[in-house]
Amino acid sequence: MDHSPKGEPTTCNSTQGWSPGVVIVTSFCSWHLGFIRDLEEWKDLLETLRLAGKELLSQGVHPVVLNCPHRIQWTDSNETWAEAQLNSLRYNRLLTEFAQQPPWRLLNLHALMAACGNECNKDRVHARPPVYDAAVQPDDLSHSEDFSLSDDTLEFKRMADAFARQELAPNGAAWDAGHIFPLDTIRAAAGLGFGAMYVPEDVGGSGLSRLDAAVVFEELSYGDVPVTAYLSIHNMVAGVIDRYGTPQQREMYLPRMATAEVLASYCLTEPGSGSDAASLKTTAKRDGDDYVLTGSKAFISGGSVSDLYLVMARTGAPGPKGISAFLVEKGAPGLSFGKREEKLGWNAQPTTAVIMDGVRVPARARVGVEGQGFAIAMAALDGGRVNIGACSLGGAAFCLDAAARHARERRQFGRPLADFQATQFRLADMATALHASRLAVRHAARALDAGAPQATMACAMAKRLATDACYDLTNDALQLLGGYGYLKEYPVERYMRDLRVHSILEGTNEIMRVIISRELERLGGV
């Protein structure tokens, strides 16, 4: 009576204490029951089983229901996730009632399997190729540079990896589909020290290096790119307040930012000034002890959900020297947000316009001196570029692992895809691109840590290289998965959508080339 398509037997030794005879193990893992569409059909099946059980008993067989509490939405039902959760309870209750009367006995499949050291393996019953699931698959291919990391960094990496696999990866698809901003998960991440990573301990930060942070962001983005990217922006703003803020600003915001009680966004881009950021139009007019901010910012990650906005606004003459930076708190009169933009990816965090209509902030909300804003914004972006590059690495590493596994398991023309040289060469190129990107990102992080004069160039190069190469890698992975790669059931397309924007934000990759050539000029060649 095994209803799994392949009907694989579950063996277990925990049957002692039962009356002698044969035990039939009936698996009710819902993954095996794709053909049940509603409670009525479920009741019908239970009734059939009741009759079958009687017959079995009459033949000297003691029937046992092994129930697996896993249940997902039936593929062809319209129930929402929440309904599915509720229905799971209903299904399980019906099953429990059913099994309380002879001839059936009920056992929890998970408990039994755990007793045998096994776990319910949902993949086994898929007729389709298995979905690469970061929650249960270790990555074999994404440790190409571990030997050069310190023991500390490796320990941070291990912890971030565990968090990514257990807390982020299993939820990424739902967050993407439901456009859910997972505040609880972000707070949990902050609870582990991810909220203000390169801020010193005196204000609650974790006191890590940029390199440590880059390694952590890579691991986290393996589990989910947009949530990690949001965290990286939050960290970037925390870094600005730490470096340029007054002691009062540090005290006021950083301890709460470290715990993610206060979330922060970075506001530079405007509808009319993207790559030409120094032409921004938002103004901050001095009025006694206050500044009055007017203008609007576009494409702001975390707009409407963040509590604190680092806003670049013009206090002086046109050009970069006339710009200052301000901290604007959510709730300030005159501050409002545009609609949530519909996007290709990055759906787990809202992107909105941030509109300021005469927002009054005290002079002490200014970060740095008047006219320093653009320099602050650019310095922040150096680190931001390392972070976003690192977020690309993790997403690409996920896709490489998924593609490599698919190539091993998918058979065509009588052999695994991995046996074809075309596949081998593609995977080799993908792994090389990922490795090169990783080296560039970590090198740029090290340059920032060292305060090297080449840091700005290294950051721009790393961002340009890693974001483009990693996006291409996700596209290659999708191609390797063929039709399955295009399905939302398989996570690669989501990673591809999420990585696409990395070539655009934190300065487009065209602007990266401008910076690189300018820095080459400044440094007198390489």
Next chain:
Amino acid sequence: MRVLVAVKRVIDYNARVRVKPDKSGVDLKNVKMGMNPFCEIAVEEAVKLKEGGSASEVVAVTIGPKAAGDTLRTALAMGADRGVHVLEDGEVQPLAVAKLLAALTRREEATLCMLGKQAIDDDSNQTGQGLAGLLGWPQATFASKVVVDREAGRASVTREVDGGLETLSLKLPAVITADLRLNEPRYATLPNIMKAKKKKVDTVTAQELGVDITPRLKLVKVEEPAKRQAGVMLSSVKELVDRLRNEAKVI
């Protein structure tokens, strides 16, 4: 009350296990390693006992090569107070582990030994029991709940058995091994990972502890499990019973 908690470095629970071509064991080269999940649960419980005031100190112990130090660091980052690393490069079988832990328990004057119920690499499920035997202490294995009454000097341990829950009351000192649902191990936080670096780790060898760890068992060969066969769908119970009786001959 000092708690001694044993942690083992094993192949990651999700890693693809590959048997060496010569069948001499599992290939551990370039495989992700980590703390045995049941050991993580044991560490979590020990740290909880300390946080709850039942324990005064948690000492984490590992036995293995230099790389096992990573596992010890993880335990320290989770909240163990200090570590002991028994440095051994060769094979250490369950009986030898139990002997080493017994020697350390005596040296550290521990009142409670917390272990995972088994390690997921060899699945021996012997160490805790062996340790209790060697020390002459009571044991409670497969714990799903642990309550320590420090004043009474007793521990109450719940175990999941087939018929339901079994609760044992044991006199301390004792050995307890952790089952899957005892707790959910915490993540070490970034600041705690850094603090762990400053915690003390003693390194000793089996020889210094006066323990003979010569293997008593010989591994003959390790093989991949047989490939699973696909199942069949049957149309009726009659057919099922018929095939169980006449084909499988189990009825």
